[in-house]
Amino acid sequence: MSSCCNPSERNRYITFINKSDKNIACQKVWSPHIITADSLFFCGFGATQILMDSIRIFECPKRDNGWEVSFNVIPFLQFSVMDDSIYEQYYKEPCDTIRKYVPILHIYQLTLEDLRRMNWTVVYPPEEE
Numbered sequence: 093m094s095s096c097c098n099p100s101e102r103n104r105y106i107t108f109i110n111k112s113d114k115n116i117a118c119q120k121v122w123s124p125h126i127i128t129a130d131s132l133f134f135c136g137f138g139a140t141q142i143l144m145d146s147i148r149i150f151e152c153p154k155r156d157n158g159w160e161v162s163f164n165v166i167p168f169l170q171f172s173v174m175d176d177s178i179y180e181q182y183y184k185e186p187c188d189t190i191r192k193y194v195p196i197l198h199i200y201q202l203t204l205e206d207l208r209r210m211n212w213t214v215v216y217p218p219e220e221e
Contacts, residue, residue: 103152103158103159103160103207103212104151104152104158104159105149105150105151105152105212106149106150106159106169106207106212106213106214107147107148107149107150107212107213107214108142108147108148108149108150108171108213108214108215108216109146109147109213109214109215109216110142110143110144110145110146110147110148110216111145111215111216111217112144112145112216112217113144113145114144114175114176114177115141115142115143115144115175115176115177116141116142116144116173116174116175116176116197116216117139117140117141117142117173117174117175117176117179117180117183118139118140118141118142118148118171118172118173118174118216119133119134119137119138119139119140119170119171119172119174120137120140120150120169120170120171121134121137121169121170121171121172122153122162122166122169122170123166124165124166124167126166126167126168126170127167128168128201130170131172131196131199132191132196133172133174133187133190133191133194133196134172135187138183139172139174139179139183141176142176142216159204159207159212160204163203163204167203168201168202168203168206169200169201169202169207170199170200170201170202171199171200171202171214172196172198172199172200173196173197173198173199173200173216174194174195174196174197175194175195175197178193178194178195179194181193182194198216198217198218200214200218202214
């Protein structure tokens with residue numbers, strides 16, 4: 093089996109920290125067909141609740157490979173952040189309704205280099221550099 097990395101060096105997890113004073117809904121999208129203009133809610137992906145002042149771990153979908161291998165086919169990983177209380181009202185509705193009534197608070201479009209630089213940790217709200 094060939095891969096880009098030694099299995100012990102692969103990063104299988106991304107830590108997402110919610111430092112805000114509200115619960116958020118976070119939609120993780122990884123797709124070879126995503127483009128930088130994609131900043132709307134993606135149908136069929138759902139979102140994960142992250143409570144205020146807490147963390148959530150996102151595991152690589154191909155658990156045995158790690159995120160580095162995923163970046164062989166995806167240009168970036170996107171996290172869309174929404175207010176959880178609004179998302180909860182609409183998450184069962186059709187996609188166009190969600191897009192209309194659930195505003196995206198922040199979009200992260202992170203490359204492999206970004207995640208390495210960030211030590212595989214994403215913070216919301218974004219920290220000033």
